[in-house]
Structure formats: C-alpha cells, structure tokens
Amino acid sequence: MTDNNRKQLIFDTFDNKETERVPVGFWFHFVFDDAQFRGLEDRSVLDRVMDGHKEFYDAFNPDFVKIMSDGFFGHPSLLEKKIEQADDLYNVKAVGPDHPWITEQVKTVKRIKESFNGEVATFYNIFSPANYIRIAFEAWDKEPEKFPRFFEEAPEALAYAANEIAKDIALLSRKVIEEAGADGIYLSVQNVQSSAATKEAYQSYIAPSELDVLAAANAASDYNILHICGYQHYQNDLSFYQDYEAKAYNWAVHTEKVSLKEGKEFFGNKAVIGGFDNNSGTLLDSGDKADIAQFTADIIQTTGDTGVIIGADCTVDPAIELDRLELVRQTAAGISGKNRRQTTSLHN
Numbered sequence: 001m002t003d004n005n006r007k008q009l010i011f012d013t014f015d016n017k018e019t020e021r022v023p024v025g026f027w028f029h030f031v032f033d034d035a036q037f038r039g040l041e042d043r044s045v046l047d048r049v050m051d052g053h054k055e056f057y058d059a060f061n062p063d064f065v066k067i068m069s070d071g072f073f074g075h076p077s078l079l080e081k082k083i084e085q086a087d088d089l090y091n092v093k094a095v096g097p098d099h100p101w102i103t104e105q106v107k108t109v110k111r112i113k114e115s116f117n118g119e120v121a122t123f124y125n126i127f128s129p130a131n132y133i134r135i136a137f138e139a140w141d142k143e144p145e146k147f148p149r150f151f152e153e154a155p156e157a158l159a160y161a162a163n164e165i166a167k168d169i170a171l172l173s174r175k176v177i178e179e180a181g182a183d184g185i186y187l188s189v190q191n192v193q194s195s196a197a198t199k200e201a202y203q204s205y206i207a208p209s210e211l212d213v214l215a216a217a218n219a220a221s222d223y224n225i226l227h228i229c230g231y232q233h234y235q236n237d238l239s240f241y242q243d244y245e246a247k248a249y250n251w252a253v254h255t256e257k258v259s260l261k262e263g264k265e266f267f268g269n270k271a272v273i274g275g276f277d278n279n280s281g282t283l284l285d286s287g288d289k290a291d292i293a294q295f296t297a298d299i300i301q302t303t304g305d306t307g308v309i310i311g312a313d314c315t316v317d318p319a320i321e322l323d324r325l326e327l328v329r330q331t332a333a334g335i336s337g338k339n340r341r342q343t344t345s346l347h348n
Contacts, residue, residue, distance in 0.1 A: 007119070022310055037074035067182065077164070106175045128188060152196045158206075177221045187210070190229045190234060223247045230252025
C-alpha cells in the first residue's frame with residue numbers, strides 16, 4: 001500500500017467508505033510517572049518522547065499514529081501550587097497562547113509529525129479539561145480520592161477550573177492541527193468516578209468544558225477521535241457522550257461490556273476503534289497467537305469491515321511484542337475489504 005493510500009485508508013474508514021482492508025491502530029506511552037509532567041523542565045523527556053515515536057514508526061510502520069502528549073500531562077496552573085481544598089480551584093487560570101506549555105507542545109507535535117514524512121495520518125492526544133485536573137490529583141499529588149471528593153463537595157469550583165483550562169485546550173487543539181499539521185485530536189474523556197456524578201450533574205459541570213474543546217477541534221478538522229477512557233477499568237456510562245460530535249469513537253469494550261458492533265450502532269454508525277483488551281496479561285499481550293488471529297476475525301465478522309479500526313480499549317503496554325500487533329493487521333488484511341469481497345465472489 002502506498003503512503004498516500006495509507007492516509008486515505010484512514011480518512012475513508014473514518015468516513016465509513018468501502019476500503020481495501022480494515023486498518024489497525026495501537027499506541028503506548030514513552031515516558032512514565034513524574035516524567036509525564038516534566039517535559040518543560042527536562043529536555044531529555046521530550047527527546048525520549050520524540051525518539052520513541054520515531055522508533056515505533058520505523059519498527060511497525062503503523063497505519064496511523066496517535067501522537068502522545070507525554071511530558072505535558074500537567075496544566076501549569078495545577079502544578080504551580082498544590083490544590084488542598086476545593087476553593088483552591090478558583091485559583092486555576094488559563095495560561096494563554098504564548099505560554100511554553102502551549103508553544104512547546106505545538107513544536108513537539110510538528111517535529112514528531114515531520115519525522116513521518118507525511119506518510120500517515122496523525123492524531124494528537126488531548127485530555128479533556130476535567131481529565132487534566134483528575135490526572136494532576138491522581139498522578140502528581142498522589143491523591144486519587146480528591147477529584148471525586150471535590151466533585152461531590154463543590155462541583156461549581158471544579159467546573160470553574162475546567163472551564164479555565166478549556167480555554168487553553170481549545171487553543172492547543174486548534175494549533176496542533178493548523179500549525180503543527182496533525183490531522184485531528186484524540187480527545188480523552190471520562191466519567192467522574194462518583195455516584196454523585198449523574199448524567200445531569202456531568203452535563204452541568206463537566207460537559208461544557210469538553211464540548212468547547214471538541215468544537216474548536218471540529219472547526220479545525222473533520223477528523224477527530226473521542227476516547228472514552230476506561231484505563232485501569234474505570235467505568236463509564238457511554239450515554240454521557242452520545243451527542244458528542246466526533247468522527248470516530250474509542251471506548252473500553254471489555255470494561256463497559258459494549259461491543260464494537262453495539263457501540264457503532266449507539267454512536268449513529270460513526271467509525272469505531274478498538275476491540276482488544278489493552279491490559280497486561282490479556283489476549284493481545286500474552287495469549288496464544290492463533291487465538292489473537294481468531295479474535296481479530298471475530299471482530300470483523302461481527303462488526304463488519306466498514307468504518308472499523310481494530311485497536312485496543314486504551315494504551316497498550318510498551319513491552320508488547322510488535323509481531324503480535326502485526327498479526328492483528330495481517331489477519332485483518334486477509335479477510336476484510338477487497339480481499340473479503342474477492343473471497344466472497346469466488347464462493348458465489
């Protein structure tokens with residue numbers, strides 16, 4: 001498949017057009033723990049991230065690339081001073097277009113994208129505004145209970161901070177598309193893990209900031225992905241996002257117990273991404289290869305081969321053997337699209 005065709009394969013899949021084969025997409029992080037927040041202060045972090053993308057690209061020749069935002073997980077306003085109580089959230093402010101947290105992300109995305117020589121479609125990982133707050137509390141402050149507690153105690157304060165951060169994330173989304181050349185964003189959203197976070201409460205306090213970001217991205221590109229994050233088996237009610245306008249949807253099939261076929265119907269027959277459990281010790285990571293091939297075939301047989309990208313529920317372990325991912329791609333290529341139609345026609 002030529003490079004131009006590889007890009008077109010993804011765009012056609014997103015547009016629910018008939019394609020030569022079902023594409024495959026997997027991704028993983030390149031730095032971990034505190035390094036995910038330290039890209040601005042430690043240049044070696046960004047070097048590792050950029051080198052990691054290029055090494056993966058050269059080794060796997062992926063159908064498309066999700067460019068990871070490793071090194072930029074922490075919105076500056078959340079890291080400058082620890083947020084001890086809910087009222088502290090009113091100190092969160094947008095940093096604006098000239099802040100290095102914005103400008104360096106745009107530069108980094110541009111450099112990573114250029115290393116692929118325009119050969120594949122690229123989508124930049126963007127967390128929703130509320131997810132930046134959650135991640136700062138969980139992974140930087142090491143206080144995972146703080147985010148749901150603040151939502152229960154003072155949802156207005158959480159909404160204020162999310163709306164401030166949304167100003168920067170909307171701007172960043174537009175810039176990585178228009179200036180860095182990404183084809184779209186991969187927007188990561190997640191339910192608040194609290195019984196207080198009903199759909200009505202979510203729509204009041206969390207959704208407005210997410211929809212602002214999505215609107216900015218959609219104004220800059222027709223090809224944006226909504227990721228409903230079930231990392232570490234966090235539960236999500238997909239109905240919270242049924243009206244979120246994106247080109248493709250990715251969720252935790254194995255956590256939510258919603259198949260690709262069911263999700264495709266649920267999201268109005270839009271394109272879908274996923275199918276495999278991303279966690280270590282599961283089929284993709286350590287199962288029998290014959291079972292991986294069979295599972296791939298089952299996805300296509302059940303869901304069809306239009307508007308489908310086979311991937312995982314979320315980020316996969318970087319220690320995974322790439323030949324396992326290649327097995328998924330080769331299996332899909334052999335039984336989908338043009339090859340499936342040729343096989344069908346031979347049997348008729």
